[in-house]
Amino acid sequence: MSKINFCPRCATPLTSVFDGGRDRQSCPDTDCGFVHFGDFSIGCSGVVLRTEAGVNKALLIQRGQEPFAGTWQLPGGYVENDELLSLAVEREIEEEAGVTAKVTDVVAFRHMLGGPSSNIYMIFRLDYVAGEPRYDSVETADAGFYSLDEMATMHGVQNISRWGIEQAILTIPGSGLTLDTTGTRMPRWQVFGLTDANPEVWRQH
């Protein structure tokens, strides 16, 4: 776990405190109370499918910058600290590829240790709404809709992107985790769960 020496809130030197079964760096200032649980980050990406001549094609962008410049991936990025995840993925797709799309459900996620932070990477499925793929030649070197067959001949398509696209193509839209709109939620909360898009799958009680 990443180590920090000073409290990010009040700059007091941190001390080690046994908390929740392990030693954690903590702020000795009791008014502050900061505890360092480690660095976490959340990424999101979207599978936007469009049918061309009866073939399912997914929106991909080619990275223009390191790391992994030149590789192809689903459009996406990091979620801002004060931003809802489903809005972040719609924003990233618009920014990176110029395509407007609307979240339908979550098809997969990856949890990855070993990077600079413990990272959760959510893969959403979105309905295509409008816009033709574009790229800025800086952050993105290219963008377009591609079939799985076309991806097989392209160099550097990221495995996690291809896997997410397969998940989306092989399942019914809405069969993944969807935004629950029936319950009463706290402001600024979103809850995703399995729905009765297909009532057959629900057990009878």
Ligand SMILES: [Zn+2]
């Ligand atoms: Zn502090």
